[in-house]
Amino acid sequence: MFKKTVAVRGAGDIASGVIHRLHRCGFRVIVFEIEKPTVVRRRVSFAQAVFEGETEIESVRAVLAKSKEDVEKIWDIDEVAVVVDEHMSMLNELNVDVLVDATLAKHNMGITIGMVPITIGVGPGFFAGVDVDAVVETLRGHELGRVIYKGSARKNTGIPSDVCGYTYQRVLRAPCGGTVENILEIGDFVEAGDAVSVIEGGEIKAQISGVIRGLIMDGTDVEKGLKIGDIDPRGIYDYCFTISEKARAIGGGVLEAMLHLMSMNKL
Template structure:
């Protein structure tokens, strides 16, 4: 008898924390991604399999597949399949199998870009942009603070403020946005210790400087075409936390736990 499975839209760092937790709990997961994901924390993002064919996150392997039918082989190998299908074109056929149990929108686009309750028997949206009870069944709060991970049965998550959460006493200064449009060429790599003012990349001919001193926790993939103002890097001011570049964050683990809670309370078991 073939087992049921869960679909996760998105494979960035928050999505990957959810995927990793589901995998560790015994769920079969299929990731749906875009053809050019722009993850910053690439060392903990399964979406890197789009480019490299595979990606490891804390000992769990994700394999890119070319068609939905290839899922079974990857699941049998105790791995996670990723399919490039940003519009969810495969969903109709997968629903007809009767095995699709739930769909989680973990794109973190700060708006709903196409998820509806009709897509799966149970739908969950992470962060702002979704209305619980309308376009999805449940919403999980993603804003750092007292309500992080709160399960919302009616209504919305906190609207996007545009201000990053505080890490090591630093908020917006730790996040770097592109000063220009163009192709990025990285000069520093993830986990490097960088000094304020140090050039960590170029966008075209425009230098990108570190905004604070700390550990380069994330930087967008070398060669990516970025737009002016796009988030491209993240610095952790806590130099002693270098190891965190390669592990799932506390915020992401909290959100992942809430997703599992919803699934289990709704009778969606591994």
């Protein structure tokens, strides 16, 4: 519809909510990812295309590309192109109109105003009006998805969002460094105390009962403390395979920022 090209840095579950919305609204989307993504909510993350060559989320398909020619072929069949290009070197080869950093790295990894006509930062680490044109709030609550044109998003609290009264208990973390061996898979139901994964011979057990909503890719090398899984105490199977309300709200904020800046003759 708009015939504009958007580059999104990152393809985790929040970034994928942004990517999904922009693609649905008619934008051509290219995604820049790292070689070994550590995404947890893999079934709603376009980063899974890095591992499998392609992936589909709610009827939107993403395909791994290795060249500019591959990207253009993928766009020609109305699909999302994913490139392993941590430093976005292909950005110079494409006529990109909008650049969105949705890595949620909590710091700016090198995006500046003027790299492309419109730059947008998702979450904390960016200052709208200084290093990007706009910032989208990612902290749950009244401000979630709000577009900021001067200033920064609020700092991450470090506390997982409350679901049915559970916060830290929902999250599975690596107790040590090593290689993850998954016993169960996304969508499996667990009881508190069930073993979900193994690292260096030690079992990582669910602290609560529910459904495994996220689980890092089997065989991933991790450091101590890294989030490797997510248990949803609501126990609703479909939530494992559909975009969250948070990702949709943030996707709406990015779309709003883009359209507003385009209307202000940024494009």
